[in-house]
């Protein structure tokens with residue numbers, strides 16, 4: 623493909639604006655970048671944070687969202703380190719990392735010291751430029767999570783790119799790069815429950831489902847799914863939850879309910895995917911002596927109420943986990959392997975929509991009809 627080239631992307635022009643299909647021009651490809659023709663992209667809540675303008679001031683508009691891309695390599699920068707990468711390769715896209723800090727050197731991309739600026743600003747870290755412009759020449763932020771996958775063609779940071787050996791499964795695997803590895807990695811990389819232990823998952827979105835399915839691969843003794851949408855809880859039971867709690871029905875007594883389900887003890891591990899402060903409080907309360915809670919969903923900058931005496935006396939732990947603490951080049955192939963063994967049935971929680979139906983995809987996601995919408999270009 624010759625650059626510059628004209629293509630189209632779902633551009634958000636200002637905070638709170640719509641995702642509007644807009645002509646853009648891809649200006650250049652640098653030595654550490656890969657040009658990808660997008661075939662699919664998952665839709666994740668963080669895309670809505672971009673749209674709302676609530677990413678802590680790192681991102682300016684106009685901007686292109688999308689960070690669960692899957693597509694075909696169309697050009698490769700001269701210094702891209704993966705020398706096995708070829709034009710025409712099917713690839714999945716994950717987040718960007720610097721590749722040079724202490725964490726990156728130890729193959730811990732999710733702990734990269736530059737994670738926020740690399741992933742949430744939509745620009746190149748080296749000089750603050752963007753690879754794409756609008757037709758009138760104004761720059762458009764087009765490296766959100768190193769990829770801005772809501773674009774028919776995008777210039778992608780090299781560390782985002784993971785070769786996919788299964789081109790026919792690009793659609794169902796596209797959310798591996800964020801939502802699925804976040805939930806599954808929290809269980810398999812961080813909490814590592816044993817078969818005789820118990821796990822509660824608050825929020826049955828794609829991250830919560832990935833956590834449930836991952837815990838079921840071990841399998842652990844009990845998996846308790848908590849949500850407010852009945853249909854999602856029914857599906858959670860099909861995919862590994864041993865117990866469900868409809869918190870819209872029981873209100874404040876979730877902790878009692880979880881203790882009842884676990885012989886009065888509480889759970890060994892609890893995961894919050896909602897980021898709702900009152901849910902985080904419940905997550906901490908429902909732990910057994912020595913239990914660990916993981917915050918996975920991004921909460922607002924608010925304070926919560928914690929009984930520190932009970933926390934200390936209960937020998938509890940509380941960790942925050944980004945992207946499942948995963949190193950995508952190693953972890954995503956592992957998840958794909960689990961899927962191929964029938965142990966991580968992601969096709970059961972996703973639905974593919976033509977890109978023209980993005981609005982419908984988003985409303986289906988928000989009302990709980992679909993867990994993970996995937997748009998097709």
Ligand SMILES: [Zn+2]
Pocket residue numbers: 666667668669689800801
């Ligand atoms: Zn995401």
Ligand SMILES: [Zn+2]
Pocket residue numbers: 719720721722723724725726733734735736
């Ligand atoms: Zn780094």
